[in-house]
Amino acid sequence: MIEEVVEQRRMPPWHADPRYGHFANDRSLTADERARLLAWVEQGAPLGEVKDLPPAKTFQEGWSIGKPDVVFEIPEPYYVPAQGTVAYVHFRVPTNFQEDRWIQAAEAVPGDPSVVHHIVVYLMDRSETPRRGPGEHFCGYAPGEMPTVLPPGTAKKIPAGTDLIFQLHYTPNGRMKVDRSKVGFVFAKEPPKRQAYTIAIANPDLILPPQRDNVAVSSTAVLSADARLLSFMPHMHLRGKDFRYTIVPPDGAPRVVLSVPAYDFGWQTYYVLQKAIDLPKGSQIECLAHFDNSSNNPYNPDPSKLVRWGEQTWEEMMIGYVDVDVPAGSPPPIAKPDFRPAAIRLRQSAVQALLKRSVASRPAESKAAKNEAR
Template structure:
């Protein structure tokens, strides 16, 4: 809604959702952390909007109108992309059934290292897309090394016979889920894509009653110069849990220990329909602890990033600790089946416990120095 005429038909609905604090979607407890992208409205702002609606939602004086909204690039939430990658062909989503995660490898064709300042994943049919993750596969990586580019495939079973795992790749580039905006980094920051890298798309399709197709796009806006600081997305995750049937408040923990001094700039909790609450804490090498984000009422329909207003310095050895609670009881209206135990799984009726976060560090530092095989701990 960019104009008065766009907004007027929705005035009563806006009054209802802001007074009930359904909109705008923002779930952080205000007692912890300060966030650059906070969407919540103050009590005064809510009173002003309600008074406007109650007074007839009249149009204001023309001289008080704000300047026109900036021109948006059609279909994108970032400036005009410098390059767009797309799934090699439309994927046919049937009307019904359960689909495994679909993967496809798309070569970048980059002959030199590229720094990216803005990234966005755009499904062509959002109605059937649960989520998308674009991973980077650098030339030296063995990730899906036996799979051919340009062909959809299902991840082969692992040696232990299991496909699902919480050991997420550390080369997470950008993701899409409902409510998740484009990723636009600050000036002087960038994500690195090395020459010869491939993009590995992971797409979770969920049929909704009618057949359709999707041919997702991924857009990049390149940095105008080599940034001073690199952004890397990592996670603390736990895939070993088993939530008992009917349990209304099951706790799952995970943590990540940084191996070099870095800065923390963003947080992104991820669970499915039984997700109840999520908390991030820091434990510093001197033993001091600090809660930096609490989401007391998690809403899996809105997969939000919480970008810190001011980066937090993390000395080497600092632990990023995550605690999630799940409601597998009949009192959870989103619960698909409270009579069954729940474990980690890909489908929306399974569960996940992932605390994504963005770290910032000197662009010259190799990313592998920040993480190590023992950096992630589950409890």
């Protein structure tokens, strides 16, 4: 099996075309590593000298950014029903920061990954009402995505008096589950020189006719100031086929900076550039995606449907996320997109109370289930 997945390049999982860009978190094997691994399989996978074993890697329990300086949880457990569709749920969590805080690394962690499809954590001024949209995108979690870890000297700012808005997408899986998702932050050790922003370059007007196997959808952003490009995160759903980012400097030739030729919804990967790319004001970042809405796509939930933008996995999205940085204190170099991912829906307290009661009325089983979920 190892031979098969390594030969087919299914493992280690990495979906960027090696012809474009160099990435700090590239998991793919070099030609030499691949050859050695395959030769070892060929020899019958011998154990080798036990004394030569390298020490096992150690991990901080529960976090891949190391121990966070501060952790914020959603304020109460969320009861995910066994069946049905759950619209995005939003929780508002005050940071109670008395002063601006600079964040060097951030990680959102699902309480029960079996039902948490994604988490996006937004920033919102305490005085703002959530009905105006979810606020500034700060960090997130989705299967395959890696946490936000910014290069030395760069950090994201959480201004004093900011609340976190947790956007949670739950996908029922046949058993009722209880979730308590959280986010952890590592503070920058000193004030950073540069400030990072996550920006969504999206096309909310996409239309995918039924049975079309190669529908192109593009989106573009123009930089309003000099900036550095740090990382990418292409996002589509099950009909997503490929995704490419091209930069076009104001007076230069277009250059492909990331190409994902076989997009896989199961691997929502952050592609972190080994070396940040300096972009002058006026540069364009162009995203081009293709979608397969035909029956040839084995993941297609329904090839007979005309598909538009939507929150659920059987609808579609086309978002080229980028992380960019600018001198600390400068505004984002790309205006906030004019699409609203979703109207803010508050928790349905009545439904939650019912679900909570139904958990409580199944004594032995529910206790075990609750513990397992926690």
